[in-house]
Amino acid sequence: MADIQTATAHPAMQDPPVIYRADYQPPDWRVETVALEFDLDLSAAEVHATLALVRNGAHDRPVRLDCDGPLPQTLDLDGQPVNWRSEGHGIAFDVPTDRATVTLTTRIAPDTNTQLMGLFASNGMLCTQCEAEGFRRIIPFIDRPDNMAVYEVLLRADKRRFPVLLSNGALVESGDLEDGRHYARWHDPHPKPSYLFALVAGDLMATRDSFTTKSGQTVDLAIFVRAGDEGRTAHAMQALKASMAWDERVYGLEYDLPVFNIVAVSDFNMGAMENKGLNIFNSRYILADPDTATDYDYDAIEGVVAHEYFHNWSGNRVTCRDWFQLSLKEGFTVYRDQCFSADMGSEAVKRIEDVRMLRASQFPEDAGPLAHPIRPDSYMEISNFYTSTVYNKGAEVIRMMATMAGPERFRAGCDLYFRRHDGEAATCEDFVRAMEEGASLDLTQFRRWYEQAGTPQVQARLEHDAATGTATLHLRQNFAATPGQPVKPLMPIPLRTALIDRDMKAHRGETLVMLTEAEQSLQFEGYARAPVLSINRGFSAPVNLDVARASGDLAFLVRHDDDPFARYEALQQLVIDRLIADIAALDGPGGAEDHAVSLDEIIAVFGDLVSDQRIDDSMRAEILSLPTEAFLGEQMLVVRPEAIHAARRALRKAIGLRLLDPWRIVHERASAVPYSLSREARGARKVKSLALGYIASAEASDAAAIAFDQFARADNMTDRQGALAILASMQADERETALDSFYNRYQGNALVIDKWFSLQTGSAHPRVHEQMLELIRHKDFTLTNPNRVRALYWPFVSNQAVFHEASGRGYELLTDLVLKLDPLNPQTTARFIAPLGRWRRFDEARAGMMRGCLERILAQPGLSKDVTEQVVKSLE
Ligand code: 0A1
Ligand code: ZN
Numbered sequence: 004m005a006d007i008q009t010a011t012a013h014p015a016m017q018d019p020p021v022i023y024r025a026d027y028q029p030p031d032w033r034v035e036t037v038a039l040e041f042d043l044d045l046s047a048a049e050v051h052a053t054l055a056l057v058r059n060g061a062h063d064r065p066v067r068l069d070c071d072g073p074l075p076q077t078l079d080l081d082g083q084p085v086n087w088r089s090e091g092h093g094i095a096f097d098v099p100t101d102r103a104t105v106t107l108t109t110r111i112a113p114d115t116n117t118q119l120m121g122l123f124a125s126n127g128m129l130c131t132q133c134e135a136e137g138f139r140r141i142i143p144f145i146d147r148p149d150n151m152a153v154y155e156v157l158l159r160a161d162k163r164r165f166p167v168l169l170s171n172g173a174l175v176e177s178g179d180l181e182d183g184r185h186y187a188r189w190h191d192p193h194p195k196p197s198y199l200f201a202l203v204a205g206d207l208m209a210t211r212d213s214f215t216t217k218s219g220q221t222v223d224l225a226i227f228v229r230a231g232d233e234g235r236t237a238h239a240m241q242a243l244k245a246s247m248a249w250d251e252r253v254y255g256l257e258y259d260l261p262v263f264n265i266v267a268v269s270d271f272n273m274g275a276m277e278n279k280g281l282n283i284f285n286s287r288y289i290l291a292d293p294d295t296a297t298d299y300d301y302d303a304i305e306g307v308v309a310h311e312y313f314h315n316w317s318g319n320r321v322t323c324r325d326w327f328q329l330s331l332k333e334g335f336t337v338y339r340d341q342c343f344s345a346d347m348g349s350e351a352v353k354r355i356e357d358v359r360m361l362r363a364s365q366f367p368e369d370a371g372p373l374a375h376p377i378r379p380d381s382y383m384e385i386s387n388f389y390t391s392t393v394y395n396k397g398a399e400v401i402r403m404m405a406t407m408a409g410p411e412r413f414r415a416g417c418d419l420y421f422r423r424h425d426g427e428a429a430t431c432e433d434f435v436r437a438m439e440e441g442a443s444l445d446l447t448q449f450r451r452w453y454e455q456a457g458t459p460q461v462q463a464r465l466e467h468d469a470a471t472g473t474a475t476l477h478l479r480q481n482f483a484a485t486p487g488q489p490v491k492p493l494m495p496i497p498l499r500t501a502l503i504d505r506d507m508k509a510h511r512g513e514t515l516v517m518l519t520e521a522e523q524s525l526q527f528e529g530y531a532r533a534p535v536l537s538i539n540r541g542f543s544a545p546v547n548l549d550v551a552r553a554s555g556d557l558a559f560l561v562r563h564d565d566d567p568f569a570r571y572e573a574l575q576q577l578v579i580d581r582l583i584a585d586i587a588a589l590d591g592p593g594g595a596e597d598h599a600v601s602l603d604e605i606i607a608v609f610g611d612l613v614s615d616q617r618i619d620d621s622m623r624a625e626i627l628s629l630p631t632e633a634f635l636g637e638q639m640l641v642v643r644p645e646a647i648h649a650a651r652r653a654l655r656k657a658i659g660l661r662l663l664d665p666w667r668i669v670h671e672r673a674s675a676v677p678y679s680l681s682r683e684a685r686g687a688r689k690v691k692s693l694a695l696g697y698i699a700s701a702e703a704s705d706a707a708a709i710a711f712d713q714f715a716r717a718d719n720m721t722d723r724q725g726a727l728a729i730l731a732s733m734q735a736d737e738r739e740t741a742l743d744s745f746y747n748r749y750q751g752n753a754l755v756i757d758k759w760f761s762l763q764t765g766s767a768h769p770r771v772h773e774q775m776l777e778l779i780r781h782k783d784f785t786l787t788n789p790n791r792v793r794a795l796y797w798p799f800v801s802n803q804a805v806f807h808e809a810s811g812r813g814y815e816l817l818t819d820l821v822l823k824l825d826p827l828n829p830q831t832t833a834r835f836i837a838p839l840g841r842w843r844r845f846d847e848a849r850a851g852m853m854r855g856c857l858e859r860i861l862a863q864p865g866l867s868k869d870v871t872e873q874v875v876k877s878l879e
Contacts, residue, residue, distance in 0.1 A: 404444065619682070
């Protein structure tokens with residue numbers, strides 16, 4: 004067993020203790036059935052629980068119940084009061100028999116629950132969030148995912164204020180009580196861990212539909228929202244039905260209850276929650292109509308609805324043995340929702356978006372102080388491990404297995420996994436073993452993807468021997484150390500590869516190259532002329548690739564590669580090389596040699612793509628977007644925010660100016676396409692705002708007028724927000740007029756007002772900091788709503804040039820937020836530590852200020868363990 008008091012541990016890390024994966028033990032006791040009775044009100048809820056306990060194995064250890072909130076007011080064992088004792092973060096008592104019935108009562112104050120974990124109030128309704136350890140805030144319980152029980156839930160509340168009473172499973176009975184109260188009894192026949200328990204009580208409106216499963220079962224579907232929002236649920240409902248059909252078609256998985264309910268709440272820490280039969284959603288992932296939601300929002304809703312639905316199998320039917328296995332359900336489910344969204348729209352665009360996300364959040368995480376394997380070895384607060392690594396890198400790991408196996412064998416591996424572990428709490432190892440057997444793969448070395456943190460570095464070089472017609476691909480892998488993992492064993496890296504003939508502009512077929520050694524060379528015969536290397540096509544492995552390739556070859560790939568991702572990647576690389584060279588040149592002549600492609604060539608490639616008929620508008624917009632400043636920073640040893648900002652801005656201006664006419668043509672062409680949700684119309688909207696952005700970057704004299712015109716005439720949020728985002732960065736009268744009109748139009752619509760905050764703090768306007776200070780004091784800003792906090796602060800901290808302004812005032816602003824928010828909502832606060840934790844990547848002055856802020860946070864008395872863990876790790 005690992006020692007928690009290691010020499011390096013910060014004193015703050017010793018209590019509460021670090022939990023280690025290696026210490027896993029099955030529970031001493033299990034709960035077979037749970038009967039819960041709730042008397043609900045906003046300020047006080049009374050809970051009465053009956054638990055059927057069973058001793059697990061031969062031992063004489065006491066029953067220990069986790070508890071983080073109300074202690075039991077009464078606790079009886081087989082009808083007799085028990086003398087329980089407090090023990091750590093729980094209570095314990097002795098039970099002489101192997102089976103026993105425990106009854107207990109607790110009392111909760113939901114409207115004071117600002118952490119939004121357990122039972123809480125949101126906008127006059129009541130709801131729960133139990134993943135990962137929220138159930139213990141409702142009653143003391145064996146609150147771990149390998150303790151699976153059958154739940155029966157009786158809810159009682161005032162009928163007028165809480166006409167809707169929901170829990171997991173199916174409604175058994177309901178009726179009226181005295182004094183204007185009513186009740187509803189729910190039963191869920193599927194044994195489940197406590198993190199999947201849920202209840203909702205409120206005055207909600209339902210949108211209803213139904214789905215017939217492939218075996219002919221009718222499922223009643225409902226989406227519950229606050230009155231007034233029911234006109235915005237159609238897209239979510241559509242996504243739900245499409246997900247149900249897709250999981251049957253692609254995985255053979257059918258829904259298993261007669262009802263599937265979704266509830267939207269406005270105060271929620273995360274995106275959504277997959278409670279059995281009763282998904283609870285952050286309202287931003289349910290509510291949409293053309294006037295209030297962008298195409299991006301529509302896609303996000305479709306993806307999250309699918310994600311939660313797919314959890315019914317990958318997460319609920321087969322759940323996790325312990326929280327170290329989180330990626331078992333999350334990585335797999337993200338992979339499943341990515342494939343679903345690809346099938347619903349454009350596979351190429353979806354892949355680019357997912358890789359962009361991965362590089363924007365997971366790669367930096369993996370290169371910093373909070374790096375951890377997709378299956379972590381230890382944690383202090385599990386909420387801190389709902390990370391991009393566990394989710395998105397976890398999905399990449401599943402994707403690599405799918406690539407290596409091919410679709411049929413991958414499906415056979417999944418079938419075996421679900422068949423073998425249905426109804427169980429499983430491990431990542433169980434999944435890998437099922438995949439090995441079902442898909443006939445040897446995953447011995449591949450298991451390292453679960454063990455090692457960090458992004459592998461792969462170097463590739465293609466050598467050509469004209470005399471023999473041989474092309475030799477030289478590959479090499481290495482891996483930087485990450486916290487706690489100084490030495491990295493070799494990884495198996497699947498690289499989809501093609502050699503493209505320069506004359507034919509085509510290849511002879513793709514090869515899956517498995518890089519398993521430190522260095523490897525592969526020969527390809529029959530190439531009289533050197534072909535062009537296209538490698539890691541479709542981003543088949545989540546690695547950083549360094550390919551020795553002439554810039555002319557990159558331009559060739561942009562024009563001729565048949566893999567859309569590879570085309571995108573080649574242009575990104577061209578642009579990155581150009582910008583890095585421009586940044587070096589800002590220091591004056593005599594810097595590094597400039598091998599990057601010329602600006603003229605970049606403009607020529609962009610010029611071709613602006614009107615290339617072979618790509619659709621959605622892909623066009625994707626490919627012609629410049630890498631973000633943050634991503635450029637990631638490519639540099641020491642991030643230089645001002646230089647990156649200046650170089651990128653200059654390149655945008657050049658692309659805007661020199662292609663001004665084509666951009667105007669695109670903007671006009673796209674503006675003529677009427678609103679619809681068709682792929683063409685959506686693509687047109689995407690390319691329209693991209694073109695507008697370049698027109699604005701060109702500083703064309705009519706740019707503000709065109710943007711304002713797009714804003715004012717928009718009949719949908721995509722165009723309106725697209726124009727406003729551009730205006731928000733401009734110093735023009737139209738900016739204030741548009742922002743005010745947007746605010747006035749949508750006052751009272753929280754999700755749109757969130758956009759209004761974000762557009763300002765994420766802008767390139769020179770006074771963002773001052774605007775930020777005003778917005779913090781705005782009457783609509785509140786610390787108690789996580790969406791609002793994120794809407795204001797997240798674009799600000801992601802706005803590299805602003806957040807990292809040399810004075811350090813951006814860091815101070817974030818530190819003030821952390822100190823104020825932590826006492827209210829530690830889980831949401833802890834997510835804001837990572838931006839300060841990147842201090843090693845910056846110059847000494849900035850690094851010193853960032854560290855100083857982390858130390859100021861750590862000095863705060865009573866700091867939550869969520870924030871403590873992230874700060875201590877960031878300082879180590
Ligand atoms: N399992 C959910 C994510 C989630 C995790 C923790 C939460 O606590 C506030 C909420 C949701 C998912 O993957 O969608
Ligand atoms: Zn999930």
